Amino acid sequence: MKQLTKAEEEIMQWLWQLNEANVASIIDKMPSPKPAYNTVSTIIRILENKAFVSHRKEGKGYIYFPKVKKDEYSNQSLNKLMNNYFNGSFKNMVSSFVKKNDMSIKDLEQILKELNKEK
Numbered sequence: 001m002k003q004l005t006k007a008e009e010e011i012m013q014w015l016w017q018l019n020e021a022n023v024a025s026i027i028d029k030m031p032s033p034k035p036a037y038n039t040v041s042t043i044i045r046i047l048e049n050k051a052f053v054s055h056r057k058e059g060k061g062y063i064y065f066p067k068v069k070k071d072e073y074s075n076q077s078l079n080k081l082m083n084n085y086f087n088g089s090f091k092n093m094v095s096s097f098v099k100k101n102d103m104s105i106k107d108l109e110q111i112l113k114e115l116n117k118e119k
Contacts, residue, residue, distance in 0.1 A: 001068070001072075001073070001076050002050045002051075002052075003077075003080070004047075004052070004073075008043055008046060008047055008050075008052075010030075011026065011040060011043045011047065012047065012053075012068075012070075012073070014026045014029055014030065015064060015065065015066045016066055016070040017029070019065065019066075020063050020064065020065035021063065021064060022058075022061050022062065022063055022064065023037060023040050023041050023044065023061075023062075023064075024037070026040055026044075026064075027040055044064055048064075051067060051068070052066065052067060052068045052073075053065065053066060053067060081093070
């Protein structure tokens with residue numbers, strides 16, 4: 001799976017949230033200053049070329065929808081981060097986040113509790 005640029009990822013975040021939308025609807029949801037219509041339209045075409053987005057014709061326009069699930073992309077991104085910066089070690093990655101974010105033992109216990117619930 002290809003990596004997304006910051007701008008592409010921002011548009012994907014909106015599409016994941018909306019499930020499907022036309023360009024104008026995506027722009028409406030974005031905070032000010034809003035990007036130009038042509039900018040968003042171009043990014044969506046790039047996302048289609050990367051096989052992240054598809055569309056269907058509706059009236060005179062198009063409705064766009066994600067082809068890649070958010071959790072699929074986030075898992076791939078986390079794995080890439082772990083492999084590139086933490087020698088492929090999940091333990092090293094989590095340890096780094098804990099140290100940098102000054103997490104307490106209580107926070108860690110809560111995370112472990114949540115993980116154990118999911119098993």
